[in-house]
Amino acid sequence: MRSLATYLVEILEANGVDTVFGIPGVHTIDLYRGLEGSGIRHVTPRHEQGAGFMADGYARVTGKPGVCFIITGPGMTNIVTAMGQAYGDSIPMLVISSVNSVGELGSGRGHLHELKDQSSLIREVSAFSHTILDVSEVEPVLTRAFALFAAGRPRPVHIEIPVGLLNTDASSMPAARRFVLPGAPAPAPQAVKEIATRLSAASRPLIVAGGGAIRAASAIQTLAERLGAPVVMTVNARGVVPGDHPLAVPLTGDCAAVTALLDGSDAILALGTEFGPTDFADRLPRNGRLSGWLARVDLDAEQLMRGLQADLPVLADAKHTATEVLEALPEREPRQAGADLARAARQEVEGALNPVIAAGLQMLDTLAHDVPDAVMVGDSTQPVYAGCTAFGAPRPGSFFCSATGFGTLGYALPAAVGAALGSRGRPVFGIIGDGGLQFTIGEMASATEAATSIRLIVWNNSGYGEIKTYMINAGVAPVGVDTYTPNFEVLAPGFGWGYRKASSMAAFRAAISDPSPGNLVIEIDEASFVASSAGKQL
Incomplete structure (x- = not known):
């Protein structure tokens, strides 16, 4: 039998989807049955937020929608933050989830993963959210999603399917075909x-x-x-x-x-x-x-x-x-x-930069100079704020971050994984703070599993340095910003990553040119790096 889930995967593959991000669960196993035998690669993050950030990074470097398979309930509440970032930045993302079966929807009886109204929740961070109630809806709603990605303002789309319908017989449905989509509108x-x-x-x-x-x-x-x-x-x-x-x-x-x-x-x-x-x-x-x-x-x-x-x-x-x-x-x-x-x-602008921002900008300029084909994926951290202030990227799409719009933390690592999987060999650098990294640190395991070669630049100021400065300047006692920082030199090998310390520009240049295969953490001590960079030009 050809199930609804298999039919859906066939349509995705026919329309150029080659990678799906997701964590299998009891409510999505039929989607995975559909993946079997397809040419679509599955990547397993360690958290559904990571899945959304990976799909975001993948979409930015490929121009294609990043696709996620997500379980109902906690899977969807976990990915909401990533969808919010993609919504704010107009990134094409297709989130396909399960939802409780017809008869259980909105019952309030406490079914596994039950939400009162999952679609209403997700509608706030998506262009639209659609619940499939019949196999005949699969192709039309996917066509609608891909039309939005091709010709409208691209934003996340959510499609949910009741668990009991995923294995519905779709043998009568036509062969999957590539959609004929409208082009983006031309000006009058x-x-x-x-x-x-x-x-x-x-x-x-x-x-x-x-x-x-x-x-x-x-x-x-x-x-x-x-x-x-x-x-x-x-x-x-x-x-x-x-x-x-x-x-x-x-x-x-x-x-x-x-x-x-x-x-x-x-x-x-x-x-x-x-x-x-x-x-x-x-x-x-x-x-x-x-x-x-x-x-x-x-x-x-x-x-x-x-x-x-x-x-x-x-x-x-x-x-x-x-x-x-x-x-x-x-x-x-x-x-x-x-x-x-x-x-x-x-x-x-460049003449008025404070020492920390000036050092961060010099770091980005050096990276662009020494690795001109690099993709730089930024988090909400000091050198990325420097980039937002005055960094001139060498080509479109070579620098993007989560520091504007929705402004999430923990974005850079999983988004760099997605970018690496879609970049066709271009070197990918994640730029993240020690505080932000701890939001999604488990995705280091996902990167190892996915066999990427990411260079993750960790800007270490032993906590939430930007917020601490903001609190002090506002006359607020800095509470909750001096956090415990892991030993990244010990932690990196545990995830199968290499490690290098860079406390000066010379050490940084050596680290970013390291030809070693696999993933690499490049830890920068903010105080030492800023002091060594003062007054220097590339």
Whole structure:
């Protein structure tokens, strides 16, 4: 018999799914029966939150949805945090779970893993949550999910299946097929014409790129060069223009330099950015309007109406829009002033960094210089905050983190596992604090099991250093931030990892060039590293 679970797996495989993250449970064993004989690889994390973070990292480096198989009840409550991070960052994630059988749903009788209304809980961190009640629903709901990933604002999708239906006979269902999906929407010709005209006539044009502009990197760089327009990149857009490009402004909007660029520009094209407070803080005008003309391009109609009010809101794909505007742009000499403005903004921010942030930024610059093909996966930790402040990634998708948006801890290790599995041999570096690592430290075993070769940079300040500083500056006694820190040198071999200590930049450079196979912990003592980095340039 061909079961519903087998039919579902066949559809996933037909649509390019090659990896699934999950922890088997009594409520999902039929999904695993479906995996048997397929070409889909299964990766077992040590916690369902780890499964979600792995799927997130995998999706960011492949552009494909990260897929998870999760048990009902505690499995779903465990993955909610990871789904929240993916929702905040617009990452495609497909979470397929079991749910209690029909007749047990919402009974309140205390069935194993019973929640009052699992779908309602998950709906808060997903584009939609759907309960399958008949085998005929499987293909339509998966088509709907993949259409969203292909042409809409990609966010997690949750599909739950009652346990009793997983082994339902699906022999009458047609053969699994690859979906024919809609393409991302193109901008209206009149909108393209107006944007091109405004940018061409502007004396100080500006481009703002968000995470939704990652796929438009090539067109954006060419457009910026044609205009001589600086490109402000949010954290999720770093590398859209390489950090060493004269027009690159890899800075958060939480600085006077970016505010000056926004205030001083007479025509701004914003692509795939929500102008969110974790990127722009409170520096945007309270009346929601800039002094110059603003076009906002986004796949989400509601998002276009939030925050900064656009003179021209465009519901369209960033890549289509940038490409078509470039084609419509009249020939003109690029403004040299744009490169001067970009350089001045970078210098203003970099000259005001405190020693810890400056050392973290130098570490990231060194890593990008010495390992130019690296994928850097960041947690909420000091060097990643430095990266958010002013790191110019060398290429799109080469630096991403959990420090903005939902702002989770423990992300970097499991997300690096997912990135390593999807990166096709590119070197992957996780960057995490000693406190954050203890959230998901069990995923070191998952990495060993998955045969990855991750370099995990552990920034050790013996606790929650950023929060401690924040408490002290706020006049609050630092309670609960000086935590016990494990001996990573002893711990790493127990998980099958190598270990190196790096208390200076020279030691760090030696560690990141270590050719040893397998996974490696690179522990950095913050105090020693910051002291050794003071005043040094790459």
